[in-house]
């Protein structure tokens with residue numbers, strides 16, 4: 215029977231981060247991924263002979279764990295991304311354009327300056343936004359009990375115009391949950407992390423490589439180079455637990471014995487693996503209780519000369535919410551339009567959605583030629599819903615079973631579903647598993 219010191223189940227960013235860290239510590243981990251490629255919900259897909267992503271992802275400067283790990287893989291991090299100080303532009307096809315740009319001032323002054331000088335907002339909106347930013351920077355914007363982001367914004371007298379054209383798209387982009395349902399606690403935690411520590415934390419990082427080339431493939435190479443092993447197309451079917459301790463995992467190919475398992479699968483898959491173990495009933499219920507939100511990405515290939523005025527643009531007044539220019543990937547003329555959460559677009563066929571988004575872009579940029587090819591990717595369970603009260607429902611990395619750890623964006627990271635949350639939880643589990651391997655178990659009889 216095969217043995218491994220630590221088995222990681224799931225090769226998304228959480229599992230890959232855990233395996234890379236354990237491999238670097240000399241533990242020779244074995245990672246088992248059910249899919250044919252690594253990356254999970256942040257992976258490479260093919261479109262018109264080029265590599266794109268299953269959904270356009272945006273990184274920010276506050277993704278410290280992710281950036282550190284990329285450096286550990288000896289990748290030239292500064293070349294992997296175009297780093298841009300916070301610059302958001304949101305526009306109506308014919309209407310006003312809202313633009314917010316952070317200057318090179320220390321945090322949080324950069325935020326306050328950006329809010330005070332935002333273009334396209336009434337004086338009242340700018341003033342109320344500034345007041346909110348100022349109170350946030352003094353740690354005065356708090357929620358004793360969680361409430362919706364919308365309720366919080368109303369409590370802080372944010373005008374309707376500001377909520378509709380700025381806070382709502384920002385909340386959707388960060389939380390992937392409608393502003394009326396989103397957890398204010400979680401939203402504030404992201405705002406604090408991005409804006410209150412160092413100016414560079416709020417930088418926007420636009421990747422120059424697809425997600426496979428950026429992270430999953432270098433991660434796999436790194437794990438294997440450090441003596442670990444990654445097996446793709448290997449689904450874990452069962453956990454073997456005896457006397458409150460993990461003993462192994464079962465795949466179609468048989469059992470693998472181990473004393474440490476990091477479960478880095480989404481909550482539904484974690485719930486399924488816990489099902490036959492009464493000791494894990496509480497965790498099973500916790501994982502089954504998650505609700506999900508979709509993200510839809512529409513890729514449109516235009517003639518090569520078509521380009522956006524900046525790498526990302528907010529679209530107001532239609533179905534499309536953000537549009538990204540893939541020029542940075544060397545993919546000239548290729549745009550990715552992102553729609554977060556559910557809505558009318560979910561009732562349209564792919565052909566209808568492509569034609570609708572094509573029309574919306576035409577309204578924004580009337581001089582553009584027609585697009586040549588298009589593809590829709592709908593990730594139905596893109597992220598867990600970051601609803602009010604979500605933080606108290608999230609499991610942490612420990613479980614009731616000795617040697618069984620839980621990693622993934624849905625664990626208690628204090629972030630919404632993000633790459634950074636996934637990586638951070640994976641690294642935390644690696645530390646726990648490593649410590650457990652090097653600390654002999656204290657049995658009741660010893």
Ligand SMILES: Cc1cc2nc3c(=O)[nH]c(=O)nc-3n(C[C@H](O)[C@H](O)[C@H](O)COP(=O)(O)OP(=O)(O)OC[C@H]3O[C@@H](n4cnc5c(N)ncnc54)[C@H](O)[C@@H]3O)c2cc1C
Pocket residue numbers: 223224225226227228229246247248249252253254255256268269270271272273448449450451478479480483509510511593595596597621622623624631632633634636
């Ligand atoms: C379209 C889209 C856009 C997004 N945009 C952003 C963004 O801009 N910025 C950002 O930070 N985040 C974004 N996210 C969120 C981010 O992608 C996720 O938070 C992150 O990828 C989750 O990683 P994970 O490792 O926790 O889980 P997953 O990626 O779900 O990985 C779990 C892995 O476990 C495997 N697995 C499941 N069951 C088993 C089993 N029984 N045996 C073996 N393997 C199994 C799965 O195949 C999967 O590979 C986006 C997500 C989507 C879908």
